[in-house]
Amino acid sequence: MSEEYDVIVVGSAFAGAVAAKTAAEKGLKVLLLERSTEPGEKIVSGGILTHDAFSEPGLEFIKEAPLERELKGVKWIMCNENGEAPLDLTFRSTDGSRVGYTIYCYDFCKWLTQLAVDAGAEFRNNTTVVDVIKKDGSVRGVVTEKGEKINSKVVIAADGGKSLIGIKAGVRRKLPPENVENCVVLDFTIPEREIRRLGLSDTFEVYWGTLTPADIGSYVWIFPYKESFHLGVGALVSSRKSPTIFMERFLHSNLWKDRFEDIVKFRSWMWNTVPLWSALDREEKMLEETYGNGVLIAGDAGGFLDSFTCAGFYGSMVSGMLAGETAAEAISKDDVSEQGLSIYEEKYKKRLIWRLMQRPWRRDVIAGIGGEKIIQLSSNISNYVIRAGFDQPKPSDLMLLFGGFLPILRYIGPFLNRKLPMLFNELMLIMGVAK
Numbered sequence: 001m002s003e004e005y006d007v008i009v010v011g012s013a014f015a016g017a018v019a020a021k022t023a024a025e026k027g028l029k030v031l032l033l034e035r036s037t038e039p040g041e042k043i044v045s046g047g048i049l050t051h052d053a054f055s056e057p058g059l060e061f062i063k064e065a066p067l068e069r070e071l072k073g074v075k076w077i078m079c080n081e082n083g084e085a086p087l088d089l090t091f092r093s094t095d096g097s098r099v100g101y102t103i104y105c106y107d108f109c110k111w112l113t114q115l116a117v118d119a120g121a122e123f124r125n126n127t128t129v130v131d132v133i134k135k136d137g138s139v140r141g142v143v144t145e146k147g148e149k150i151n152s153k154v155v156i157a158a159d160g161g162k163s164l165i166g167i168k169a170g171v172r173r174k175l176p177p178e179n180v181e182n183c184v185v186l187d188f189t190i191p192e193r194e195i196r197r198l199g200l201s202d203t204f205e206v207y208w209g210t211l212t213p214a215d216i217g218s219y220v221w222i223f224p225y226k227e228s229f230h231l232g233v234g235a236l237v238s239s240r241k242s243p244t245i246f247m248e249r250f251l252h253s254n255l256w257k258d259r260f261e262d263i264v265k266f267r268s269w270m271w272n273t274v275p276l277w278s279a280l281d282r283e284e285k286m287l288e289e290t291y292g293n294g295v296l297i298a299g300d301a302g303g304f305l306d307s308f309t310c311a312g313f314y315g316s317m318v319s320g321m322l323a324g325e326t327a328a329e330a331i332s333k334d335d336v337s338e339q340g341l342s343i344y345e346e347k348y349k350k351r352l353i354w355r356l357m358q359r360p361w362r363r364d365v366i367a368g369i370g371g372e373k374i375i376q377l378s379s380n381i382s383n384y385v386i387r388a389g390f391d392q393p394k395p396s397d398l399m400l401l402f403g404g405f406l407p408i409l410r411y412i413g414p415f416l417n418r419k420l421p422m423l424f425n426e427l428m429l430i431m432g433v434a435k
C-alpha cells in the first residue's frame, strides 16, 4: 500500500510554506510539493510586505525573516510618454510608522520553507502536481507529472493565482481576463549611496499618467532593496497589450536616462501574472469557495489579497497559517468533509485579511463602479494634470476628465445614502482614530 500523508501542500511560497509549517507544528505528517528547484524561484521576484503582516497573531515569526528595506512613504510621479513629469507628490506616514518592508521572494520563501522543514514537513522540489486524486467525491491526494500518486487526508492548494489544483479539485474556476494582469519586472543592482541620493532609501515610486494608458490598469513602479531595485509594470490581460511596450517606453524616457541609466547594472528579469480585484465580489470572480471535501485553498489561489492594493504576501501567509490549523483540527475530529473544513472560513473571517478583502466601501466602489473605470478616471485626472502642467488643456481633455466621472456620478448618490456611516468609519480607520 502506498504511503499516506495527513496533509499535502501544493506550492511552497508564502501560503504553502506557512501552511506546511503550521500543520507540521501541530504534529501532522506533511508533504510540501514545489515545482521549481528553489522555493520562490518561479514567482514575482520581490515586493513590499505590508505592515499588516507584522501585527497578525501567529505570524510573529516573520520579524526574523530576511527583510530588505523599511519603507515609510510613496512618491507619485505624474508623467507623460516622453518622460516629462510636471508633478510629483510624496506621501509619508506622519507618525513615522512604516508602509512595510521590501523583500526578495527567493530569499523569503526559501527561509519560510526551511521553517516548514524544521517543523517536520517533508519538502520535495522539482515536483509539479498535475491533478488531484478523488474518491467518493472527496479529494484524497495528488498526481505528479511523473505519474506518481500520493495519498493524503487533506490537500492544501497554495499554487498561486491560476491555481490548477483549486480548479481540478472543483473548488474554484479560472479567473476572467479582466481580473488578471501580466507583469514584467526588471532587477538592477545599484550602490547604496545612490539609493540614498535618489531619495529611495525609505520611499518607493509610482509613475502614473499617459506613459501607461488607462486600459492596461497599471503603472510603472520602483521598489528599492538594500543595494538593488525593481522596475516593474503590468497590463491587464483584457487590454491585449504587453507590459513590455510600456517598460521599453519608460527605459527610453528621460525619467530613466537622467536618473538611473549610468549608475545601475541589470541583473535579471521576471514575467508573472497577478490576480486583480479578485478579493472582491468573489462569486462573480468565481472564487466563492475556499474549501471542499478534503481540500482547502490558500493565498492567491483563494483570492486572499488586499482588495485595494492587490498586495498578497500578507493574505497568503495568514490564509496559509489558517489552512494548516484547519487541517489539523479537522483531522483530529476525523472529519475532513466540506462541513468539517468549513471552520476555515470562520477563522479567516475573524482576521484583518477579511476586512482588507471585503472593506465595505472598497467593495461597493470598486465592485459597483468597476475597477477598470476607477483606473480610467484616475488616469484621466492625471492626464489632465499633465497637460495642464505643460500647455493649455484642450476641451477634449476636459470632456475626457468629466466623462470619467459619469459612471461615478450615476452611482454615488444611492451609494452615499447607504454607505456614508461606513465611509466615515473607514476614514477614521485610515486616520488611525478608530480600530
Ligand SMILES: Cc1cc2nc3c(=O)[nH]c(=O)nc-3n(C[C@H](O)[C@H](O)[C@H](O)COP(=O)(O)OP(=O)(O)OC[C@H]3O[C@@H](n4cnc5c(N)ncnc54)[C@H](O)[C@@H]3O)c2cc1C
Pocket (backbone or CB within 6 Å): 010, 011, 012, 013, 014, 015, 016, 033, 034, 035, 036, 039, 040, 041, 042, 043, 044, 046, 047, 048, 049, 050, 127, 128, 129, 130, 158, 159, 160, 161, 164, 165, 183, 184, 185, 232, 272, 273, 274, 298, 299, 300, 301, 305, 310, 311, 312, 313, 314, 316
Ligand atoms: C509583479 C508582481 C508584483 C507584486 N508585488 C507585491 C507586493 O509588492 N506586495 C504584495 O503583498 N504582493 C505583491 N504581489 C502579489 C504576491 O506576489 C502574491 O500575492 C503572492 O506571491 C501569493 O503567494 P502564494 O503563496 O499564494 O502564491 P505564489 O507566490 O504564486 O506561489 C505559488 C507557488 O506554487 C508553486 N506551484 C504552482 N503550481 C504548482 C504545481 N502545479 N505543482 C507544484 N508547485 C506549484 C509555484 O512554483 C510557487 O512557488 C505581486 C505580484 C506580482 C505578479
